[in-house]
Amino acid sequence: MKTVRIGCGAGYSGDRIEPAVELAAKGSLQYLVFECLAERTIALAQKARMADPDAGFDPLLEERMEAVLPLCVNNGIRIISNMGAANPEAAVARTQTIARRLGFSGLCIAAVTGDDVLAQMRSGEVPIESLETALPDPQTWVSANAYLGVAPILKALEDRADIILTGRVADPALFLAPLIHEFGWSLEDWNLLGQGTLVGHLLECAGQLTGGYFADPGYKDVPGLAHLGFPIAEVIPDGSAIFSKVEGSGGVLNRATCTEQLLYEIQDPAAYFTPDVIADFSQVIIEEIGPDRVRVTGGRGRARPATLKVSLGYNDGFIGEGQISFAGPNAVRRAELARDILAERLNGSGISELRFDFIGMSSVHGPQLSASAPEPYEVRLRAAGRAFSRRSAARIQQEVEALYTNGPAGGGGASGSTKEVLAIHSALIPRDEIQYNINMRAS
Amino acid sequence: MRLIDIAHARAGDKGSIVTLSLTARRAEDFPLLEQGVTAARVAQHFEEFLDGPVQRYELPQLGALNFVLRRKREYGVTRSLALDAHGKCFSSALLAMEI
Numbered sequence: 001m002k003t004v005r006i007g008c009g010a011g012y013s014g015d016r017i018e019p020a021v022e023l024a025a026k027g028s029l030q031y032l033v034f035e036c037l038a039e040r041t042i043a044l045a046q047k048a049r050m051a052d053p054d055a056g057f058d059p060l061l062e063e064r065m066e067a068v069l070p071l072c073v074n075n076g077i078r079i080i081s082n083m084g085a086a087n088p089e090a091a092v093a094r095t096q097t098i099a100r101r102l103g104f105s106g107l108c109i110a111a112v113t114g115d116d117v118l119a120q121m122r123s124g125e126v127p128i129e130s131l132e133t134a135l136p137d138p139q140t141w142v143s144a145n146a147y148l149g150v151a152p153i154l155k156a157l158e159d160r161a162d163i164i165l166t167g168r169v170a171d172p173a174l175f176l177a178p179l180i181h182e183f184g185w186s187l188e189d190w191n192l193l194g195q196g197t198l199v200g201h202l203l204e205c206a207g208q209l210t211g212g213y214f215a216d217p218g219y220k221d222v223p224g225l226a227h228l229g230f231p232i233a234e235v236i237p238d239g240s241a242i243f244s245k246v247e248g249s250g251g252v253l254n255r256a257t258c259t260e261q262l263l264y265e266i267q268d269p270a271a272y273f274t275p276d277v278i279a280d281f282s283q284v285i286i287e288e289i290g291p292d293r294v295r296v297t298g299g300r301g302r303a304r305p306a307t308l309k310v311s312l313g314y315n316d317g318f319i320g321e322g323q324i325s326f327a328g329p330n331a332v333r334r335a336e337l338a339r340d341i342l343a344e345r346l347n348g349s350g351i352s353e354l355r356f357d358f359i360g361m362s363s364v365h366g367p368q369l370s371a372s373a374p375e376p377y378e379v380r381l382r383a384a385g386r387a388f389s390r391r392s393a394a395r396i397q398q399e400v401e402a403l404y405t406n407g408p409a410g411g412g413g414a415s416g417s418t419k420e421v422l423a424i425h426s427a428l429i430p431r432d433e434i435q436y437n438i439n440m441r442a443s
Numbered sequence: 444m445r446l447i448d449i450a451h452a453r454a455g456d457k458g459s460i461v462t463l464s465l466t467a468r469r470a471e472d473f474p475l476l477e478q479g480v481t482a483a484r485v486a487q488h489f490e491e492f493l494d495g496p497v498q499r500y501e502l503p504q505l506g507a508l509n510f511v512l513r514r515k516r517e518y519g520v521t522r523s524l525a526l527d528a529h530g531k532c533f534s535s536a537l538l539a540m541e542i
Contacts, residue, residue: 039458040521132458213453219468220451256451256466259505263464265455267511269500285504319524353517355524384524423521424458 004182006175006199007232009068010034010081011206013041013058017067019207019230019249024071026246027232031178032072034064034081035171035204042168043313043422045086046143056087057094057165065098073104073162080153080174084165086143088113091165092441099443107443110161112152114436115168117310117429118144126433129307131426136314142422143313146429149275149304150187152436153177159440168311170274172200175233183237193277194301195239198284201272202243202261202296206230209243209261210292211251224250240297242289253292262286275308275431277301307428316423319386320351320393322400322416325360326408327378332358334408335381341407342383345399350392354385380413386421394418447538450476454534459494459519460511461530463537467506476508477501479542485510488540489533492518510537 007029009020013036024032036058049056058064061083072079084091088111099107120126121144128135145168154177156164166174176196179185185192202209209231215222229249233241245253262281266272270282280300287295326335339356346354359380383400387393397416404411446452446465449472455462465480467473482499489497489512498511512533520528 216447216451219447256468259466259507260451260453260464262505263455263462263502263507263509264453265457265462266509267457267460267462267498269502269509282500282502283504284502316521353524357526359526382526386522386524421521426458 001236002182004031004179004235005029005232006031006033006178006203006235008033008035008203008206008230010036010064011204011208012036012038013060015206017060017064019228020064021067021071022246022249023230023232024068024075024077029075029077029232032068032077032079033174033203034079034083035174035206037082037085037168039311039424040313040422042085042145042311043143043424046313047422049086054090057085057091058083061091062094062098065095066102069099069102069104073107078157078161078178079163080178081164082166082169082174084111084167086116086167088165088167089439092439095163095165096441096443104443107162108160109163109441109443110156110159110165111439112148112156112164112166112169112436113439114152114434115145115148117146117434120433121310121312126429129428131428135427136312136316136423136425140314140316141312142315144310146308146310146434147275148434148436149173150177150180152438154181156438156440157181159438161440170276171204172197172274173276175200175203176276179235179239190277190301190303192239194279195299197272197274197277197279197301198281198296198299199233199235199239199241202258203231203233205261205264207251208264209257210245210253211257214257214260220256222252226250239299240295243294243296245292253294255286255288255294258286258294258296273305273309275304277304306431308431308434310427310429312425312427314423314425316421317386317388318390318393318418319384319421320396320416320418321382321384322397322414323359323380323382324400324403324411324414325378325380326411328410331379332376334410335379337408338381338403338411339383341403342399346385346395349395350389351385351387351396354383357382390418390420444542445538446480446540446542450538452534452537454531456520456529456531459514459516461514461533463510463512463533465508465510465537470506473503473506475542480508480540482510484540485512485537488537
């Protein structure tokens with residue numbers, strides 16, 4: 001029976017690269033997928049592109065490609081990733097340069113675009129349905145990206161692309177597309193698409209399926225977490241899949257890790273909305289069939305929705321923060337006094353939602369001295385607040401620093417930051433408003 | 444008993460929504476979760492953060508429950524002033540619950 005082996009080499013933009021190299025070298029893969037776009041990542045990338053037209057793709061793209069490309073070329077593994085972020089064309093151009101430098105000519109590298117719908121949204125000609133409260137003021141919008149489905153990836157695979165780089169695409173679609181391509185599934189066989197989406201959803205967070213974000217010593221122990229291996233799905237034509245990881249890699253893959261990942265970021269398990277299918281995970285069966293081998297079946301689905309989700313990135317003011325530590329006798333009371341002073345000094349300065357936290361167990365003088373104290377030996381006061389202007393937000397850090405010469409005794413290690421808040425608003429637009437493009441280059 | 448003694452949990456986030464899965468470590472303990480960890484009890488546990496009721500979904504074949512929590516606006520991922528803006532640590536907070 002025909003099987004397809006897909007590995008997941010990244011579960012977020014900054015993910016570790018060694019497990020992907022291990023998968024490319026020893027995973028017997030046909031496809032290596034890197035999922036690198038969290039909800040806000042593309043909005044941040046759009047800002048980077050505005051500052052530099054050649055930027056806006058994944059900051060680790062170059063390092064990842066250099067690490068895995070030789071192995072993927074030698075082992076015949078095709079790469080699919082959303083590392084294109086806000087600039088898939090530039091990501092492809094950079095990958096082309098890397099491939100040539102490494103001596104690989106004739107590789108087909110495809111850029112998938114069309115997810116950027118900011119201009120259409122701004123034109124006011126597209127019906128927009130807000131998924132939350134009222135849409136934010138258009139003046140504050142910095143990006144709008146629709147979640148594309150499998151169609152452009154499928155087309156690029158049919159056109160023999162070796163590497164496919166996309167912008168915003170629904171995470172499971174990165175994995176579902178090669179399954180549809182290999183098995184020739186109908187785009188209207190909702191149960192198969194539901195099962196394929198299940199495979200994608202389990203893989204998309206990489207290490208979270210193999211014991212990452214799972215260990216709780218004494219309750220849930222994970223061996224070899226320092227050398228965590230990433231997951232592989234071996235899929236057969238009916239969509240059922242056996243999940244495993246490279247032999248000898250760290251981590252654990254069992255019923256419990258699969259159950260946690262199955263429900264991760266899922267609301268109603270019977271109605272998981274994607275551009276390609278409304279997947280139903282409510283009847284999924286997870287069976288342990290060997291050490292670090294799990295069979296998953298029972299994903300189903302219903303007809304795909306008529307709308308596509310759009311992530312709208314917008315500017316939402318500034319957050320200012322400052323921290324300072326107090327230690328030794330009476331530390332808590334001095335920290336509380338510092339809080340009261342800050343609250344008074346920051347009052348009426350354009351800052352809203354001012355918040356104070358007392359952090360601390362053993363970060364200043366280590367566990368020995370801390371343990372001998374009748375009260376917490378140390379406490380770190382944290383102040384955080386929101387403001388419309390950067391200047392107002394920056395006052396929090398300034399006032400925390402000023403505690404050195406204007407506050408209680410013995411404060412130390414003041415630090416702070418002021419950052420612009422890039423918020424996300426979700427909306428729906430009609431599917432037929434979106435037109436994707438594929439641009440193929442050879443190395 | 445505390446939930447950590449019989450179950451494991453993971454939190455996920457989608458904007459102002461936090462999802463919490465709760466899974467029995469042994470299949471035979473699932474009825475304890477089903478009876479003891481109602482949507483209302485979870486809503487009460489996280490009262491100060493929430494805006495509206497909690498939804499609960501049951502997956503008996505996996506020994507798991509899934510909760511959907513809607514946070515108040517000031518606790519949403521992009522707006523929150525808290526150190527754990529995503530609400531990732533809510534999974535441990537749930538496991539501290541007594542049933």
